[in-house]
Amino acid sequence: MPLDLTRPHTVRSWLLACSLVCALTAPHVAIALHQPATATPPAEPASLPASQPGSQPGPQPGTDAAEAPSDPRINPETGRKVANWPKARHFDHLHMRLDLIFPDLSKPELTGVMTLRAKAQGRTRATMVLDSRGPKIESVTVGGIQATFEVADGKLRIELPRPVPMDEEVTVVLRYSLDYAANRGEGLTFSAGKPDGKGPTEQSTQIHAQGQAELNSRWFPCHDFPNERLATELVVTLPASTDEHPWEVVSNGRLESKVQNPDGTTTWHWNQALPHPPYLVTLGIAKFAVIDIGGPTSARPGLPMPIYVPIGTEEKAVVVFEDTARMVAFFEKLFDEPYPWDMYAQVCVRDFAAGGMENTSATFLMVSAATSAPGSQDDLIAHELAHQWFGNLITCKSWEHLWLNEGWATFAEALWAEEEERQNHPDDPAMARNAYMRSIAQAAQGLRRNNRATAPRFTAMVSNRYSDPERVFSKMDNPYSKGALVIHMLRQRLGDNAFFTGVRLYVDRHKFGTVETDDFRRVLEEVSGQSLEHFFESYALRPGLPKLAIDLAWESGSSTLTIAAEQTQTIDRFNPAYALSLPIVVELEGGGQARTVLEFSERTGRVTLALPARPTDVRIDPDITCLAAVTKRTPLPRAKKPEPEGGGEPASP
Numbered sequence: 001m002p003l004d005l006t007r008p009h010t011v012r013s014w015l016l017a018c019s020l021v022c023a024l025t026a027p028h029v030a031i032a033l034h035q036p037a038t039a040t041p042p043a044e045p046a047s048l049p050a051s052q053p054g055s056q057p058g059p060q061p062g063t064d065a066a067e068a069p070s071d072p073r074i075n076p077e078t079g080r081k082v083a084n085w086p087k088a089r090h091f092d093h094l095h096m097r098l099d100l101i102f103p104d105l106s107k108p109e110l111t112g113v114m115t116l117r118a119k120a121q122g123r124t125r126a127t128m129v130l131d132s133r134g135p136k137i138e139s140v141t142v143g144g145i146q147a148t149f150e151v152a153d154g155k156l157r158i159e160l161p162r163p164v165p166m167d168e169e170v171t172v173v174l175r176y177s178l179d180y181a182a183n184r185g186e187g188l189t190f191s192a193g194k195p196d197g198k199g200p201t202e203q204s205t206q207i208h209a210q211g212q213a214e215l216n217s218r219w220f221p222c223h224d225f226p227n228e229r230l231a232t233e234l235v236v237t238l239p240a241s242t243d244e245h246p247w248e249v250v251s252n253g254r255l256e257s258k259v260q261n262p263d264g265t266t267t268w269h270w271n272q273a274l275p276h277p278p279y280l281v282t283l284g285i286a287k288f289a290v291i292d293i294g295g296p297t298s299a300r301p302g303l304p305m306p307i308y309v310p311i312g313t314e315e316k317a318v319v320v321f322e323d324t325a326r327m328v329a330f331f332e333k334l335f336d337e338p339y340p341w342d343m344y345a346q347v348c349v350r351d352f353a354a355g356g357m358e359n360t361s362a363t364f365l366m367v368s369a370a371t372s373a374p375g376s377q378d379d380l381i382a383h384e385l386a387h388q389w390f391g392n393l394i395t396c397k398s399w400e401h402l403w404l405n406e407g408w409a410t411f412a413e414a415l416w417a418e419e420e421e422r423q424n425h426p427d428d429p430a431m432a433r434n435a436y437m438r439s440i441a442q443a444a445q446g447l448r449r450n451n452r453a454t455a456p457r458f459t460a461m462v463s464n465r466y467s468d469p470e471r472v473f474s475k476m477d478n479p480y481s482k483g484a485l486v487i488h489m490l491r492q493r494l495g496d497n498a499f500f501t502g503v504r505l506y507v508d509r510h511k512f513g514t515v516e517t518d519d520f521r522r523v524l525e526e527v528s529g530q531s532l533e534h535f536f537e538s539y540a541l542r543p544g545l546p547k548l549a550i551d552l553a554w555e556s557g558s559s560t561l562t563i564a565a566e567q568t569q570t571i572d573r574f575n576p577a578y579a580l581s582l583p584i585v586v587e588l589e590g591g592g593q594a595r596t597v598l599e600f601s602e603r604t605g606r607v608t609l610a611l612p613a614r615p616t617d618v619r620i621d622p623d624i625t626c627l628a629a630v631t632k633r634t635p636l637p638r639a640k641k642p643e644p645e646g647g648g649e650p651a652s653p
């Protein structure tokens with residue numbers, strides 16, 4: 001998803017924000033944008049101490065449990081594990097057509113007909129259950145026969161007129177109406193026209209969708225979880241515009257037709273023929289200006305790249321988005337996978353609850369993006385574009401594995417920063433590397449400052465302990481910034497050749513599929529020959545980071561430098577010492593360098609170097625191969641260039 005402006009963001013783009021869910025460098029602010037989902041666990045263990053008000057009740061006095069602090073992994077009243085598991089898929093959803101009629105665009109109301117083709121999975125099925133948290137269902141037919149149904153607790157339960165054997169397809173047709181006046185960034189949002197607005201776009205109604213995390217079931221019934229993929233069509237009918245500015249409708253895929261009906265209405269038919277997860281289905285309605293920034297002379301000829309922006313902002317917006325085609329061409333080459341969808345639209349909408357949202361083939365962005373300073377939105381644009389591969393073509397199976405979407409999109413911001421410098425300064429590779437490392441170091445900075453997490457009180461980046469899927473996007477072990485750092489560290493460990501070979505294999509193997517963290521690890525192990533389970537356990541499956549205190553001792557008589565490191569983070573049975581391989585660069589008087597790697601898997605480690613000259617500076621892990629918060633407890637005497645806490649500055653050219 002895009003970044004949420006209310007939450008601090010990671011990399012350079014924190015000012016821009018990207019999906020509902022991006023990362024933060026500023027002090028952690030968790031603001032619930034959406035109503036909590038139903039049927040969630042009782043506690044909020046994701047990033048709060050168990051003792052915090054509102055968390056689980058503590059053990060009862062006089063019981064054995066009263067002797068021990070409550071464990072946030074378990075509801076102490078019931079003993080039930082606090083966890084979210086992927087939803088079962090009793091039907092494989094193949095295709096959905098949604099016919100929507102907006103009878104009056106001054107009101108947040110619509111009528112809908114949903115036609116769903118699905119195949120029974122596993123065994124004969126007598127019922128079909130869909131998520132439905134808003135539609136008022138009027139009738140259901142299955143194979144043309146009226147079916148009985150009930151809606152309770154956000155679920156639509158359909159009794160099938162006859163049992164459907166495994167692998168047999170059924171067609172379900174649902175008629176419903178919807179009043180979405182109360183929605184703000186959840187499902188469909190209605191923005192009334194402002195009579196004093198800046199131009200025709202703001203003076204008119206606007207409607208936009210936001211599906212992530214589990215919000216699209218607020219405007220159409222669906223399997224509202226990322227472990228489903230289906231082709232979708234949206235057929236949308238609107239009344240005629242009453243002024244000279246026509247309505248525009250944008251959705252996923254390709255615009256098959258736009259038809260003027262005899263009654264004065266207009267019908268847009270959008271077709272997303274390749275399967276995608278339900279949360280990426282989108283819809284935007286407004287009096288937009290539409291400009292295609294693609295075309296035969298673009299860096300990516302053949303791909304339509306319309307921007308939908310407020311009327312009057314066209315000139316500025318074209319400049320803001322002008323690098324999109326170069327980014328598409330770059331990512332296609334780097335991932336060795338053609339851009340997957342029929343178009344790449346970027347749609348600027350008002351009342352948007354986040355910075356951007358990577359809906360399949362049609363990213364939605366905050367309206368201010370259209371009039372931003374040239375270049376200022378490049379991180380956001382690169383982030384949302386990268387999601388078209390990482391998130392949309394390959395989708396996390398559950399929110400537990402969200403970093404495979406958001407970590408990748410955030411990492412792609414650094415990749416584009418590197419590529420842009422490479423294109424601007426082809427003769428100076430150090431400039432590209434420095435731009436890349438600045439982006440990575442900025443993400444690391446926020447993690448070092450904010451992350452003091454330990455197990456089991458806090459949850460790891462990869463964890464199914466959360467009370468609301470929205471919270472996963474802003475947790476302490478942030479899937480954006482920490483996810484990007486994990487991917488960066490893997491690049492460091494494997495080297496570019498093995499790393500990008502692995503990435504291409506990962507894309508090839510899992511495209512149009514869902515992925516778990518282990519899928520990514522296994523591919524990288526396969527291409528590199530490395531064993532990465534310990535690394536993933538340390539940085540993806542446990543919360544927090546190493547904290548290192550470094551003591552430096554120079555003996556001029558023997559010309560030796562001793563570098564001692566101590567892990568000062570919590571070490572206990574849940575949080576053992578990390579196994580670290582810390583690259584160290586020693587700058588020498590006269591201009592030379594010495595390098596070593598300090599390896600240790602205990603609380604402390606040390607290495608002694610015999611040096612040909614006096615050390616002037618010691619840089620701990622300058623390329624961030626082992627993300628840690630580093631402090632020089634005992635610096636070099638009279639060091640000429642004291643290192644800022646945490647290291648990680650770009651290597652000197």
Ligand SMILES: [Zn+2]
Nearest residue numbers: 001002019409
């Ligand atoms: Zn994102």
